Amino acid sequence: MSGPVLVPILGDQLSRNLASLRGRTKDDTVVLMMEVVEEATYVKHHKQKIVLIFSAMRHFAAELRDAGWTVDYVRLDDEGNAGSFTGEVARAVEEHQPRLVSVVEAGEWRVREDMDQWADKFPCEVEILRDDRFLCPQAEFEDWAQDRTNLRMEFFYRAMRRKTGLLMTGDGKPEGGEWNYDTENRKPPKDGMSAPERAKFEPDAITCEVIDLVANRFADHFGSLATFRWPVTADEAQEAADAFFVERIEKFGPYQDAMVHGEDDLYHSMLSTSINLGLLDPLELCRRAEKSYHDGNAPLNSVEGFIRQIIGWREYIRCFYWYEMPHLQQANALDATRTLPEFFWTGETDMACLADCIRSTRDNAHNHHIQRLMVLGNFCLIAGIDPRDVQDWYLVVYADAYEWVELPNVSAMILYADDGKLASKPYAASGNYINKMSDYCGKCTYSPHKKTGEGACPFNPLYWYFMDRHRDRLESNPRIGRIYATWDRMGDDKQRDYLNSAEAFLETLEPARQGYARAEGG
Ligand code: FAD
Numbered sequence: 267m268s269g270p271v272l273v274p275i276l277g278d279q280l281s282r283n284l285a286s287l288r289g290r291t292k293d294d295t296v297v298l299m300m301e302v303v304e305e306a307t308y309v310k311h312h313k314q315k316i317v318l319i320f321s322a323m324r325h326f327a328a329e330l331r332d333a334g335w336t337v338d339y340v341r342l343d344d345e346g347n348a349g350s351f352t353g354e355v356a357r358a359v360e361e362h363q364p365r366l367v368s369v370v371e372a373g374e375w376r377v378r379e380d381m382d383q384w385a386d387k388f389p390c391e392v393e394i395l396r397d398d399r400f401l402c403p404q405a406e407f408e409d410w411a412q413d414r415t416n417l418r419m420e421f422f423y424r425a426m427r428r429k430t431g432l433l434m435t436g437d438g439k440p441e442g443g444e445w446n447y448d449t450e451n452r453k454p455p456k457d458g459m460s461a462p463e464r465a466k467f468e469p470d471a472i473t474c475e476v477i478d479l480v481a482n483r484f485a486d487h488f489g490s491l492a493t494f495r496w497p498v499t500a501d502e503a504q505e506a507a508d509a510f511f512v513e514r515i516e517k518f519g520p521y522q523d524a525m526v527h528g529e530d531d532l533y534h535s536m537l538s539t540s541i542n543l544g545l546l547d548p549l550e551l552c553r554r555a556e557k558s559y560h561d562g563n564a565p566l567n568s569v570e571g572f573i574r575q576i577i578g579w580r581e582y583i584r585c586f587y588w589y590e591m592p593h594l595q596q597a598n599a600l601d602a603t604r605t606l607p608e609f610f611w612t613g614e615t616d617m618a619c620l621a622d623c624i625r626s627t628r629d630n631a632h633n634h635h636i637q638r639l640m641v642l643g644n645f646c647l648i649a650g651i652d653p654r655d656v657q658d659w660y661l662v663v664y665a666d667a668y669e670w671v672e673l674p675n676v677s678a679m680i681l682y683a684d685d686g687k688l689a690s691k692p693y694a695a696s697g698n699y700i701n702k703m704s705d706y707c708g709k710c711t712y713s714p715h716k717k718t719g720e721g722a723c724p725f726n727p728l729y730w731y732f733m734d735r736h737r738d739r740l741e742s743n744p745r746i747g748r749i750y751a752t753w754d755r756m757g758d759d760k761q762r763d764y765l766n767s768a769e770a771f772l773e774t775l776e777p778a779r780q781g782y783a784r785a786e787g788g
């Protein structure tokens with residue numbers, strides 16, 4: 267075949283230096299971008315997430331065209347749209363008769379399985395390139411992981427620091443003498459704390475058109491559209507990053523674990539949607555953070571914390587996903603079987619912490635990390651919610667959610683469903699932790715100080731209910747096992763009070779109705 271090279275670019279591959287574009291000549295390449303119903307509905311994504319992806323794709327296609335590339339862009343409502351990546355690539359192969367399909371590997375298992383069939387399906391050569399926007403090749407992770415019984419991120423992170431040279435001194439030591447400054451990063455919020463508002467972007471004509479499309483086509487999906495303000499181009503994402511480096515990075519570290527009612531972003535960067543789409547380069551962001559430390563504009567504990575989230579957690583999570591797939595989807599080491607409560611979709615609960623976090627999912631398609639981990643995640647863990655329900659919920663409600671990053675965080679980080687390969691202990695906590703790290707409890711009908719019975723914070727009995735249920739597994743864990751001495755000292759009556767209170771609370775939970783996360787039969 268002597269046709270052009272066909273370069274399919276998926277919705278989370280919106281990077282100008284994408285491996286499949288590098289080294290290609292514009293007059294010999296057709297870029298293919300596809301809005302397909304299968305991607306928008308395999309779970310019923312938050313409306314803002316679909317707007318974000320379609321709008322960013324349309325802007326990216328326009329930029330490529332302006333730069334002289336030929337782009338075959340298939341809109342959702344175009345006649346003949348086959349509705350799936352494979353169907354659309356088949357149509358494009360038919361139309362353009364390429365000699366080669368060159369594509370960057372998909373981020374998700376589901377899509378990569380389909381992609382792996384392309385070479386057999388199409389009458390031309392197909393090459394699948396490594397996604398080198400991630401710093402750690404899978405083979406490198408597997409070398410590191412081999413022979414380890416647990417895969418602690420901290421050691422992976424040190425290897426990544428050495429590899430990138432980020433925050434390393436000339437003689438190979440970590441800047442400041444420590445690898446990790448988290449002990450300085452656990453400050454509770456100050457009274458009335460309020461962070462500068464994140465950079466927000468008014469929808470332009472392209473985004474408005476997509477908002478209308480999504481309002482019509484995906485009306486039964488979760489979430490509000492009125493508050494859509496995400497960056498949809500690389501320039502806007504850069505502006506959002508600029509604002510973070512000027513206004514928020516200084517306090518990012520110390521208040522990383524703090525939560526304040528109605529303060530949805532606090533000092534977090536709010537850059538995950540842009541990084542995951544490919545609008546921002548993660549290594550560049552880390553170099554910029556490092557520079558702000560060397561220039562004296564941000565303290566080491568903030569900068570190290572930020573860099574660790576990206577070259578540590580983000581890279582590690584992605585490799586862990588590929589290392590543990592496909593069985594990670596089914597993992598359920600703690601045999602959790604309870605259906606997700608309906609209030610995860612409505613926000614209608616008297617628990618002020620959960621109500622505020624769920625409101626933010628609806629309005630912003632976002633929560634910051636500690637809300638995801640210690641409020642929502644902690645609740646799902648100690649209430650024993652079925653991992654599949656929790657996975658679907660997290661995949662639906664966040665604008666930054668793709669399975670490669672959602673699944674390990676949900677299954678392994680919050681639910682301990684992988685039996686502790688990723689986390690050294692379950693992140694279970696009582697109301698005390700939330701009370702210490704937030705101002706939620708002051709606005710709640712429950713009291714974090716009341717342990718059982720009427721008016722007691724439900725996290726308190728649920729915590730002991732969880733610990734009691736999983737004693738066999740957790741008692742020998744050096745990081746959590748000592749808690750059983752406290753439990754035993756309580757005596758039978760108090761223990762029974764806790765267990766009865768937990769069961770009484772769980773009985774009040776209305777299970778989620780079908781159809782919010784996946785369509786019937788989906
Ligand atoms: P910041 O707090 O400013 O952190 C900076 C960056 O570090 C983030 O933008 C992100 O790229 C990276 N990062 C931080 N923590 C993690 C982590 N645990 N895993 C991967 N990257 C990390 N992140 C997603 O991008 N998509 C998800 O679907 C997602 N699901 C999550 C589910 C659970 C249960 C938990 C506990 C965490 C999840 N995270 C997810 C990680 C993290 O909560 C978000 O990346 C973060 O809240 C995004 O906001 P931010 O950009 O302000 O992050």
Ligand code: DLZ
Pocket residue numbers: 275276277278279300301302303305306307311315316319372373374375377378668
């Ligand atoms: C999440 C998403 C959605 C909702 N829609 C599309 C789409 O129509 N076209 C597209 O190219 N990508 C979309 N995405 C992102 C993909 O799901 C993501 O690129 C793959 O799952 C990665 O494996």
Ligand code: SF4
Pocket residue numbers: 616617618619620696697698700701706707708710711712713714723724725
């Ligand atoms: Fe949440 Fe309990 Fe505090 Fe209420 S009392 S806000 S339920 S931790």
